[in-house]
Amino acid sequence: MEFINTIPYPLIAVAIFMFGLAIGSFANVCIYRLPKKESVVFPVSHCTACSAPVRPFDNIPVISYLILGGKCRDCKEGISVIYPIIEAITALLLLAGFFKFGLTFDFLVYTVVAPTLVIITAIDIEHQIIPDVITLPGIVLGLAVGSYTIGYIDSFLGFLVGGGLFYLLAVLSNGGMGGGDIKYIAAAGALVGWQKVLLIIFIGAFLGSFVGLFQIAVQKKSRKSLIPFGPFLAVATLITLFYGNLLIKLYIDNLAS
Numbered sequence: 001m002e003f004i005n006t007i008p009y010p011l012i013a014v015a016i017f018m019f020g021l022a023i024g025s026f027a028n029v030c031i032y033r034l035p036k037k038e039s040v041v042f043p044v045s046h047c048t049a050c051s052a053p054v055r056p057f058d059n060i061p062v063i064s065y066l067i068l069g070g071k072c073r074d075c076k077e078g079i080s081v082i083y084p085i086i087e088a089i090t091a092l093l094l095l096a097g098f099f100k101f102g103l104t105f106d107f108l109v110y111t112v113v114a115p116t117l118v119i120i121t122a123i124d125i126e127h128q129i130i131p132d133v134i135t136l137p138g139i140v141l142g143l144a145v146g147s148y149t150i151g152y153i154d155s156f157l158g159f160l161v162g163g164g165l166f167y168l169l170a171v172l173s174n175g176g177m178g179g180g181d182i183k184y185i186a187a188a189g190a191l192v193g194w195q196k197v198l199l200i201i202f203i204g205a206f207l208g209s210f211v212g213l214f215q216i217a218v219q220k221k222s223r224k225s226l227i228p229f230g231p232f233l234a235v236a237t238l239i240t241l242f243y244g245n246l247l248i249k250l251y252i253d254n255l256a257s
C-alpha cells in the first residue's frame, strides 16, 4: 500500500470519481433489472425501447448521454435522464466518502454500501419494494463486516434492535411497515451497531414525517397514499455513516450535562 502515498491526492480523487461513474452505471443496471428478477450480468445493456444493444463507446457514464443528446443511437427514442443522474450521484457519493474516510477499510465498505443505498432508493421509489436479493446478502455482509469493525456483540445487537423494532412496528401497524424495510434495517443495524441503528431510525422517521407532511400540504395527497420509507432510511444511513459518531457524542454530552 506504500506506493499509494506517492500518488498525488487529486489524482486519486479523480480516479475514485471515475470509478464512481462506472459503479453508478452498474447501479442503473441493478435498478432496472433486479425488480424484474433479471441477471445483472447478462445480456449486455440494451435500449429499453428498441432492444438494440448499447455499443461500448455509447456506454460511457454521463458523457455518452450528453453526446447522444439523451436519445438512443438506433431508434432515437429518449433515454431517461435518471440514468446519468444516478451515475453522477454515485460518483459524488464515492468522492465524498473518500474525503471523509480516506483510503481506509471503512471507505472500502462504503464503496459497497453507498451505491447499494442509491439502488435501494431508486427501486423503492419506483416499485415500493426493497428486494431480498439486496437485503439478505446485506444482513450477512453487515454481520461479517460489523463483527470486524465494531465487534460481534454490537453488530448482533444492532441486527436485533433494528430488525426487532421494525418487526414490532409491522405487527402493530398491521402491514404499514414492509418486510423489505425490516430486512433493510436489520442489515444496517448489523453494520453500524445498536446505537447508530437507533439514530438511523430516528433520522429516517424525522425526514419521512417532514417530507410526508410537506407532500400532504402541497400535493393534497391523502395520508394513506404510500410514501416508501426506504429512501428516508437510505439517506438516514448515509448521514449516520458520515456524522453518526458526532451526533451520538452531542446527544450523550447534552444528556450528561
Ligand SMILES: [Zn+2]
Residues within 6 Å of the ligand: 047, 048, 049, 050, 051, 052, 072, 073, 074, 075, 076, 077
Ligand atoms: Zn433504441
